[in-house]
Amino acid sequence: LDAKGPNVPVGSHTGHPDNPLYHTRDREYFGSPEKGDTIRPAFMYREFQANTSYIDRTVAYYISAFFWFWMFYHLYYFPGHIFGHHHAPYLEEFTDEELGIPDDNAPDPEYWGNHYEKPGTYR
Known part of the structure; x- marks a missing residue:
């Protein structure tokens, strides 16, 4: 047959x-x-x-176009797939003290700025 x-x-x-x-x-x-x-x-x-023939060039063109689409799509939406994953902790895992947040009833901190100096002259 x-x-x-x-x-x-x-x-x-x-x-x-x-x-x-x-x-x-x-x-x-x-x-x-x-x-x-x-x-x-x-x-x-x-x-x-x-x-090369026309069909070889056409197939190579579409394969490379799909490859670059896949690369840029995943670079933008899923960068961890390409660059590797890293741990992004939740903010609930930290205390206010670890994050540097003062208590609600703490006194306001003293401002160390230069209130009366012309900008750019005190550095």
Whole structure:
């Protein structure tokens, strides 16, 4: 039995080989110049030419776009996932004395400011 699936360019051939129901092999695929591809030669001796096709560039573009979206989204909303978690204690765990809050009936502290000096001259 023949495998059934989409008829897309696989390797250098398009269509299904020798099967009229799923398209016969109509042509060989060497790239799409209208999409910016350079035509690949039918035969390469010893060295493969390192040029990419339109589908390679498109898939790489969308994968990289998704990656950067994921990075910036998590940097903004969940920075602990990327930078690591740290303990953020509740304020109820501390006493007023540890936080430096005076008692309600404590006298007001003396102000040590320079009330009558011109700003910028007393430093």
